[in-house]
Amino acid sequence: METGFAELGRFAEPGLLILVSLAGGEKHGYAMMQDIEQTCGARIGPGTLYAVLARLEGRGWIESLPASERRKPYRLTAAGALVLREQLSGMTQLAATGLQRLAATP
């Protein structure tokens, strides 16, 4: 299935991290940054974060919720969950293949 995820270009990797982060529940921007830093050890700068959020939102993969104070939470949409699942299972396949080949060559 072609999801158009690759069209994100250099924003594909942070995009994936953000989708994974939102898969764990709705979060606002700073919470995503912290979550991603803790779970993946990667820090996404605020500029990149919002460039990616705007793209993901534009594709309908995430949606914003009414703001609490000024911090606006986002959540994964059904379409976003589908894309993420597709992307992750592709990575699982890749990982499995790679590990198999590594195991085969001494």
Next chain:
Amino acid sequence: MTNNQHQIPNSDEQPGRTIPWLWLFPQAWRTRYEAEFRALLEDCSPTARERFDILFSALDARVRPQAWAIEERDRQLVLQTSTAGGPAIPAPGTKLTVGGSGGVRQQPEEPGERRFTRRTFLRNAILGGVGVLAAGGAVAGANYGWPNTTGAFGKQIIVPLELVPDPGAAPFKHNDGKFWLINNEDGLLALYWKCPHLGCTVPWEDAANEFHCPCHQSVYDRNGVRLSGPAPRPMDLMAVHLDDAGNLIVDSGAISERDAYRREQAFQVG
């Protein structure tokens, strides 16, 4: 002393308050994201590198609006949430709900409209180009204007006030800046140590209270004015000033020739 300059706040100390490059984002982006983006910056205190990341995102949002523009079906949601959230900048963004992707092409262009026409492409390309140039210029300018404490020749050099000689005393030799700093009755002079005759380094002769060039015996008084010898003019001057923080700055990149000594050439420390 110019103490009035001290009121200017040091914006680097409060990363959350001053938002770098925010004005560079397109209006439609700001309408939608500015309030929450500000909130995020207050929380996360971006590093210098991340500030540049913000700059690039701003240029990206301008140059490739089609990459993030929100589809028609989402615009209703945008309107609802942005009125509920109350963006800091009230919006000409009500326009976000009109002018769908299939809209009438001949419609006059509205400020908040996202359709990607040749005109908007040109405008974005130009603005993006100007932005890149401005950013480059800002970096170069900051580099140039920043007083270089290591004091390489050609840069602005901070001279600690305790190194400034007393009036009438022997001059202070600044090796990196290639100048003599001398304190005379009219004030300070930063004399470029290169002899205007053929370029030898001119040493100070303490016993004579003069500068004596060893190459061709040009002799200069405490103001750098030629007393004898083949030199065609007095020793050259470097610009001296106090910066906003009260540091004494000798600009070893600002060297000027002169034909005689005048009182205005001397700098009064205060």
